[in-house]
Amino acid sequence: MSFSEKCKNAILSGNISLAEELAQKVLDEKLDVNDAIDAFSLSIRKAGDLFEEGEFFLPELMRSAEAMKAAMTIFEPILMKGKEDRSLGKVVIGTIEGDIHDIGKTLVASMLGAEGFEVHDLGADVPISTFIEKAIEIDAQLICISALLTTTMDGQRKLIEQLKERGLRDKFKILIGGAPVSKNWVNEIGADGSAENAVSAVKLARKLMNI
Numbered sequence: 001m002s003f004s005e006k007c008k009n010a011i012l013s014g015n016i017s018l019a020e021e022l023a024q025k026v027l028d029e030k031l032d033v034n035d036a037i038d039a040f041s042l043s044i045r046k047a048g049d050l051f052e053e054g055e056f057f058l059p060e061l062m063r064s065a066e067a068m069k070a071a072m073t074i075f076e077p078i079l080m081k082g083k084e085d086r087s088l089g090k091v092v093i094g095t096i097e098g099d100i101h102d103i104g105k106t107l108v109a110s111m112l113g114a115e116g117f118e119v120h121d122l123g124a125d126v127p128i129s130t131f132i133e134k135a136i137e138i139d140a141q142l143i144c145i146s147a148l149l150t151t152t153m154d155g156q157r158k159l160i161e162q163l164k165e166r167g168l169r170d171k172f173k174i175l176i177g178g179a180p181v182s183k184n185w186v187n188e189i190g191a192d193g194s195a196e197n198a199v200s201a202v203k204l205a206r207k208l209m210n211i
Contacts, residue, residue, distance in 0.1 A: 003031075004039040007071075011043035012050070014063025016070045023074035033078050037116075044068045044114040048199035058107075061198065065110035072113065087118040089209045092135045093144040094122030096155035101148035101178075104198070108144065108177065111198040112205060117142075128159045135172055142205060147178040156181075157189040173208045177201065 001009075003022070010018040019040075026036040047064035050056035056064075093109050095102050102124040109121040120134060135143050147153045156176045163169040173192045176185075181194045192208060195201035 003036070004042070007036070007039040008043040008046065010071075011040060011064050011067050012047055014060065014067050016067045019067040019071040020074055023071040027074065027078070033075060037072075037075060040068060040071050041114065041116065044111065048111065048202065051197070051199055062103075062107055062110075065107055065114065065198075068114040069110050088116045088206070088211055089141040090118045090120070090138050091142040091144060091205070092120050092122065092131060092138070092140045093146075094126035094131060095124035095146045095148070096152050096159070097125055097127045098155065099147055099149050099152040100124045101146070104148070104177065105144075105146040107198045108146075108195075108201045111202050112144075115202050115206070117205065128155060128162055131159055132162060132166070132168070136168070141173060141209060142175060143172045144175045144177065144201070144205075147176070147181065149178075150180045153178065153180055153185065156185075156191065160189050160191060175201065175204060175208070 006022055009015070010022055023036065025031070026033055044064060047056060047061055051061045091112055093105060093112070095105050105124070106121070109119050113119040120138060120140070122130060122134060131143055131145065134140070145156050145159060147156055160169065160174060163172065176191045176194050183194070186194045193204050195204050
């Protein structure tokens with residue numbers, strides 16, 4: 001079995017220990033890290049395809065994302081050296097203040113990281129000012145705001161309004177997500193888009209970054 005096939009098996013089965021073992025083998029045997037990352041990336045995209053086709057469900061996709069994250073953690077010391085070369089863009093992501101739901105947001109963050117974005121996950125219950133200050137600090141291209149409650153959705157609108165007030169709206173692409181989010185809401189608040197799930201979020205992020 002080829003290395004890429006082993007990677008595919010590890011990711012699609014959500015086998016964290018195997019993913020770590022394969023990543024460590026790359027370092028130990030001084031194999032090409034970029035080739036290895038490409039093999040893992042193709043595997044996580046396959047998991048995304050299976051999810052969209054209805055062959056994978058949320059638990060399987062989450063396990064695949066965790067296995068991918070485990071492998072990338074092994075590669076992190078090397079990736080840090082050439083981060084700017086590999087990064088598709090910098091992302092600030094979090095769940096808006098007043099909302100503690102973070103499973104979907106965490107999965108989106110994992111999938112974006114697996115795809116090659118530099119992701120800064122702020123967690124849940126994040127104040128608007130924290131999103132903005134972090135995005136400025138790291139010179140982010142994307143801000144992703146999740147809201148799972150109708151009572152907290154307005155935080156997405158307020159964040160965009162604050163960016164406008166500070167003359168920063170054009171500096172960032174704004175993606176919003178969460179069960180109550182609709183296309184009408186995206187248009188109403190002037191966001192750049194929304195995604196129904198982690199797979200479509202990654203595709204939309206790539207599109208907005210012209211990748």
